[in-house]
Amino acid sequence: MKLTILGGGGFRVPLVHGALLRDNSEGRVTEVVLHDLDEARLRAMSRVLTQAGAGVAHAPAVNATTDLDEALRGADFVFSAIRVGGLAGRTRDERVALDLGVLGQETTGPGGLAYALRTVPVALDIARRTREVAPDAWFINFTNPAGIVTEAMQAVLGDRVIGICDSPIALARRAIGALGLDSSATEIDYVGLNHLGWLRALRVDGSDHLPELLADPAALLTLEEGRLFGPEWVRALGAIPNEYLYYYYFGREARAAILAAPQTRGEFLLDQQDAFYAAVAEHPETAAAEWRRVREERDATYMREARAEDEERDAADVAGGGYEGVALAIMAAISRGETSSMILNIRGAGAVPGMPDDAVVEIPCDVDADGPHARALAPVEGHMLGLMQQVKAVERLVIEAATTGSEQAAVKAFALHPLVDSVSTARALFEGYRRAHPELAALFAPH
Structure with a gap:
């Protein structure tokens, strides 16, 4: 194969x-x-x-x-x-x-x-x-x-x-571990878009055990997400948010931390990876060992802006990862008929009430030789559905802009995103990105 x-x-x-x-x-x-x-x-x-x-x-x-x-x-x-x-x-x-x-x-x-x-x-x-x-x-x-x-x-x-991502399954795995549940017998209720979702339930034989975790601040603090958001906010939500929702719920703090850092995450990785590839070119015989060293450093500094200055990531979080395991499970299920359950980015096809049927959502699926099949989910209510609908509308405007070269669609996408505070800022963002990226200058060149 x-x-x-x-x-x-x-x-x-x-x-x-x-x-x-x-x-x-x-x-x-x-x-x-x-x-x-x-x-x-x-x-x-x-x-x-x-x-x-x-x-x-x-x-x-x-x-x-x-x-x-x-x-x-x-x-x-x-x-x-x-x-x-x-x-x-x-x-x-x-x-x-x-x-x-x-x-x-x-x-x-x-x-x-x-x-x-x-x-x-x-x-x-x-x-x-x-x-x-x-x-x-x-x-x-x-x-x-x-x-x-x-x-x-x-x-x-x-x-x-x-579409695959390692965040949802890593979150579910941590929560299952904190509750001491059998992962093979636990049904995961997770719903959202990529990098915008919530763990809503963990069921064993029809009984939801997530409320036990939400009611235990000490247990929540053993999770990366519990430390990111704080037990009180997680309990108020009644669900555990994906780590990337930190940028929505604590946007002011995230922005201040990033601005205060000597480098952005991208700048850190650029320096680190340039050094890695240079080292491998100079000493090719140590390529695998050098990769392992740099990977440990990279993983340990992930989402640094969301943690206290002296707070280190737990070893389990650093090792959590998992997208490569998801990819292997997809290949096994399709090529060998090994039916598996996982959280994927697929067309919802009615599985998420309130979202367009043809929209890609991030939800639990069963995968077999015919590919992934979405599970029907309980209705998404309140701010969760509202945020999903707004961000999905933005995503679709981005696809329209990228495929048609429409400046209007691009500006509208920036302006309607929940993390952009004004239309004027959206216009400035568009112009800034058009100047910064040759690809965008060409895409949005006047015709």
Whole structure:
């Protein structure tokens, strides 16, 4: 079975490869093809993967190419983790917003919208090539903003595009662990959009155990989310929010912390990864060991702006991750008929009352040989549904702007986002991003 990884020179690729190395079942992936436009990064990641797989009898063959059609041809699954504009583009996304006094974060708020505007056209080109070269492949999208990119690509590839994220399942796993429940017997009720969702219930034999956790401040504080939001706010919500909702519920504090930091997250990662790729080029024999060292540092500093100065992430949180496991579970369920339950970004098809049937939402699914099937969910009420509807409307405006070059749709998207405080600011954001990114200057050039 052939797996193609787009963005194959990216830093997180070894996580996917590591999951493949742990899979010794029949029908496993036997060939991994890395695709990237950066040959130096492809060489570096090929070395990391080759060294990591040394001595593993069933390690898949690793090949690399800069030719997209070559990478796609014959693929059974395509995993996408591209970053249009690279980390340099991310730093501009962050700084344009921060300079206007607005949250600068790569997937949440205006930075995420700018990222989507330049990513959607590229993602659609990839979708069209996939339809031509590998029409039977399943496409697993991890490219951010995952919800927007997945919905845009579905216009070309339909339901064969599945969006994944590690945040929801990591949250559910932590909560299940805090309650001491059996994960295999626990039904998870989670609802939202990518990077905007809530864990609403954890049921065993029809009985919801989440209220027990919400009523126990000490237990809540053992969770990353409990420390982020505080037990009182979590209890008031009656649900545990995805960590990215920190930027909505504590926007002032998040903005102040990011502005006070010597670097944005993007600037930190840019420096760190430039050093990593340079080190691998100079000492290729240490590629895998250097990757492991840098990865630990990267994970330990994740969402630093949301924690106290002396607060470190728990080892379980650092190791939590999980998107690579989700990707492997999807491939196993579809290719081998190993039915599995997981939280994915898929077309809701009526599963979430109040949301358009064709909207991509992040919800629990059952996945089998025919792909994912949404579970019907209890109604979403109050501010949760309102926030989902507003952000989904913004996401769809972004797709419209990215596919038509409509300046009006782009400005409207910025203006209607809950984290942008005025239409004037939205216009300034649009102009700032158009100046900062050549891709957007070309997309929105006067005709």
